Amino acid sequence: MEPIWVVGIILVTIFLLLVFGSTLKSLKLVGQGIIKILIGAFLLFFLNALGSNFGIHIPINFITAAISGFLGIPGLAALTVVQVWII
Template sequence: MSSALVITIMIALIMILLFVGAPVKPMKFIGQTTVKLGIGVLFLFFFNVFGGVIGLHIPINLFTTVVSGFLGLFGVASLAAIHLFII
C-alpha cells in the first residue's frame, strides 16, 4: 500500500469523525482510564524514588499500574505491604 493512499484514508477518517462526531461514552471511558493509568505510573515512580532510600522497590508493569491507578495511594500501600510481607 502506498503512503499516499494511507494518508488519504487517514484524512478521510478524520474528516468523517469531525462531521459525524465520535461516540461520547466510549471516548470518555478511554480518557478516564488513560488518566488513571498515568497517575498510577506516577505514584509508582515517586514511590520507587523515595522508597529506594529504605530499600523498597515496586516494579512498574501493567498489573501494578492498574492497581495503583484505580486504587490510588491505598493501592500503592497495598503493593508495598505485599512486597514487604509476602515477597
C-alpha cells in the same frame, strides 16, 4: 414542508445523537482509564524514588500502574505491603 419530511428529519437526528453520543461516552471512559493508569505509574515512580532508601522497589508495569491508579494511595500501600511482607 410536508409532515413526512419533518418526522424523517427528527428521527434521523435522534438516531445520530444516539449513535454518536454513546460513542463519545465510551471514548471518555477509555480516556479516563488511561489517565488513571498514567497517574498510577507516576505514583509508583515517586514511591520507588523515595522508597529506595528503605529497600522498597515495586516494578512499574501495566498491572501495578492500574492498581495504584484506580485504587490510589490505598492501592499503593497494598502493593507496598505485598512487596515487603510476601515477596
